[in-house]
Amino acid sequence: MRDAYVAGDLADAMRKNPRLRVFSVNGLFDLATPFSITEYDLAHIELEPRLRGNIEFAYYPSGHMIYLNVDALKQLRSDLEGFYSRAVPSTEVKVTQF
Numbered sequence: 422m423r424d425a426y427v428a429g430d431l432a433d434a435m436r437k438n439p440r441l442r443v444f445s446v447n448g449l450f451d452l453a454t455p456f457s458i459t460e461y462d463l464a465h466i467e468l469e470p471r472l473r474g475n476i477e478f479a480y481y482p483s484g485h486m487i488y489l490n491v492d493a494l495k496q497l498r499s500d501l502e503g504f505y506s507r508a509v510p511s512t513e514v515k516v517t518q519f
Contacts, residue, residue, distance in 0.1 A: 426462075428465075428466045429467070431463075431466065432466040435468060436468070439472060440475075442477070443463075444504045445476065445478045446487060446500075447478065447479065447480050447481070448480075448481055448486075449481065449482055451483075451485045452484060453484075453485040459478075460478065463476055479497070481497060
């Protein structure tokens with residue numbers, strides 16, 4: 422069986438929509454995915470330099486399920502609010518608490 426490779430599809434989508442932004446969330450102790458493979462894949466996709474700035478990375482002291490670490494979850498929420506406001510600066514984005 423072949424592993425799914427979606428980075429090429431992502432690059433295609435970013436070329437078609439240059440306003441598309443990507444926020445890669447990574448757990449430092451993730452045992453489900455090899456550490457830094459996301460960085461590697463995104464660094465090696467065929468993407469124009471002007472679009473590479475649309476990709477952001479964040480790292481949390483957690484495993485694959487970041488939400489299990491309450492402190493990491495709080496930081497993730499804050500980081501997502503910032504990402505949303507940068508991605509859609511003309512619209513006020515509010516994240517509701519459940």
